[in-house]
Amino acid sequence: MNELLLVLPVVVPLSGLLLALMVKRSHALVSLISLLSALALTLVGGWLVWLAADDVVLSGQMANWAAPYGISLVIDRLAAVMVAITGIVGLATLVYAHRQPMPADFLRDMQLFVQGLLAGICGAFITADVFNLYVWFEVLLIGSFALIALGGGERRLAGAMTYLxxxxxxxxxxxxxxxxxxAASGTLNMGELALIFRAGEATDGAWLGVLLMLVSFSIKAALFPLFGWLPTSYHVAWTPVSALFAGLLTKVGVYALIRMVTLLWPEPGVVHQVLLWVACATMIIGVLGAxxxxxxxxxxxFHIVSQVGYMVLGLALATPLALAGAVFYLIHHIVVKANLFFVGGIAARLTGSERLAAMGGLYASRPLLALLFAIPALSLAGIPPLSGFWAKFVLVKASLDVSAWVAAFFILLTGVFTLLSMSKIWNESFLKPHPQPAQLLAAGDGPRGAWATVxxxxxxTVVIGFAAGPVMDYAMAAADQLTEAPGHLALIVREGR
Structure with missing residues (x-):
């Protein structure tokens, strides 16, 4: 059973993709299969979280190839919750896109590419081998590029090329x-690399390779100063695609950073100091760009960039509380950020524009939408008792515990600027009158699935805020697993290494 559970996060979306391809002439069947596949992935993720909460760590080798030579898979607390959230956001994206007024072929292709993207993301979360992490990065790169470029147009293709x-x-x-x-260590198994680096046996070549690896992850996570590709590409994609990307793609880079740094350097060091300043710069530069x-x-x-800084800050502080804060922030932010893009899509359709100057009147005409925007917006800014408040509170506390006053200052300052940005959207899109009231009144509410999604x-978001205690307990246990690495190290020890 454990072997089956290990591969289900990848098998489910890939099976959905293959089945949908077999019936691609029927748009209705493709849509149904895609929705059921995403729902199944969500249920698998929930099952994995339930097992992980009981301290069950799944690990194994595919095709019985001994570690470190075969394909190693590990699902611990962090990997389990990331698979579950991937399923939730993937399902939300497909429900939101369902029955949108787009060409049928466009919707079909989008649903197919989403399945491939979900497989790549989940594969990256559960792999315990560096080369296979590279393979899954390639899979999700192909799917994400196709999704950005889908529909064509000069603006969209330009953004897609920048992204690619x-x-x-x-x-x-x-x-x-x-x-x-x-070449330097003779292995790419994460567990064996952890043993080498923790024992101080890594050569200069291994150090150079790992540091280049961290730079690669930093680009994918959109850390300062390597974030320029994100604001020029995400906003050109179709709204559900943008929301999917906003919630998940940069978090794959963040996840890879967290996984590799905690495996190789469980104690604070020079790498953590560099990441600390990079995280602070990412937070403030991102929010100022917004x-x-x-x-x-x-x-x-731009707020995606800024918020990534918070997660990496938790990694950089390298205390159990800070790591737990990074895990909590990941859980909170994926849901909140995807939802803000979804709400922004509804607002743009109702007002006829994404430019703030051409928007307005939504509070008076659509008060429910105003509420549905306010919840994730206030959570993003860190207003209690929503999830974002607890995530920021934990990181501030972790910063003060180690006298990282500068980090605490940047957390609070970025939170203030984030609130100002959300207030700007609120004032321009919801409070001020629409420049053409007749257009706003004539716009229908659109597909119910989109409203249900947000x-x-x-x-x-509200539940995470009010259930912050259990979520934090889970995050603390996940932080302990990150440094102890029971699943990754067990594969090597089991083979007598």
């Missing part, structure tokens, strides 16, 4: 780094 070039550069750098690490924007999705795209995600 920078992410391909990061992937090639990752491949080079993997080659250096293998303040200069005049389109909803461009504002939200309502459910807003509810999840």
């Amino acid at each position: 070039v920078l992410n391909m550069l990061a992937t090639l750098l990752f491949l080079l780094a993997a080659g250096l690490v293998y 303040a200069a924007q005049t389109e909803v999705r461009r504002i939200l795209s 309502a459910v995600l807003a509810m999840i």
Whole structure:
């Protein structure tokens, strides 16, 4: 049973993709299969979280190849919750896109590519081998590029090319780094690398390879100063695609950073000091970039950059509480950020524009939408008792515990600027009158699935806020597992290494 559970996060979306391809002439069947596949992935993720909460760590080798030579898979607390959230956001994306007024072929292709993307993301979360992490990065790069470019148009293709070039550069750098690490250490198994680095036996070549690997992950996570590709590409994609990307793609890079740094350097060191300053710069530069924007999705795209800084800050502080804060922030932010993009899409359709100057009147005409925006927006800014408040509170507490006053200052300052940015969207899109009231009144509410999606995600945000205690307990246990690495090290020990 454990072997089956290990592969289900990848098998489920890949099976959905293959089945959908077999019936691709029927758009209705493709839609049904895609929705059921995403629902199944969500249920698998929930099952894995339930097992992980009982301290069950799944680990194994595919096809009975002994570690470190075969394909190693590990699902611990962090991997389990990331698979579950991937399923939730994937399902939300497909429900939101269902019955949208787009060409049938466009919707079909989008659903197919989403399945491939989900498989790549889940594969990256559960792999315990550097080369296979590279393979899954390639899979999700192909799917994500196709989704950005879907529909064509000069603006969309330009953004897609920017995205492709920078992410391909990061992937090639990752491949080079993997080659250096293998040449220097003779292995790419994460558990065996952890034993080598923790014992102080890593050569200069292995160090160089791993550091290049971290640079690659930093590009994919959109850390300062390597974030420029994100604000120029995410906002050009179709709204459900943008929301999916906003919730998940940069978090794959963050996840890879957290996994590799905690495996190789469980104690604070030079790498953590560098990441600390990078995280602070990412937070403040991202939020200042958002303040200069005049389109909803461009504002939200810069906030992705800013919020990634919080997660990496928790990693950089390297205390159990800080790591737990990073895990909590990941859980909170994926839901909140995807939902803000979803709400922004509904607002843009109702007002006829994404430019703040051309929007307005939504509070008076659609009060429910105003509420559904306010919940994730206030959570993003860290207003109690929503999930974002607890995530920021934990990181501030962790910073003060180690006298990282500068980090605590940047957390609070970025939170203030985030609130100002959300207030800017609120004032321009919801409070001020619409420049053409007749257009707003004539716009229909659109597909009910889109409204249901943002309502459910807003509810999840509220639940995380009010159930912060159990979520934090889970995050603390996940933080302990990150440094102890029971699943990764067990594979090596089991083979007598």
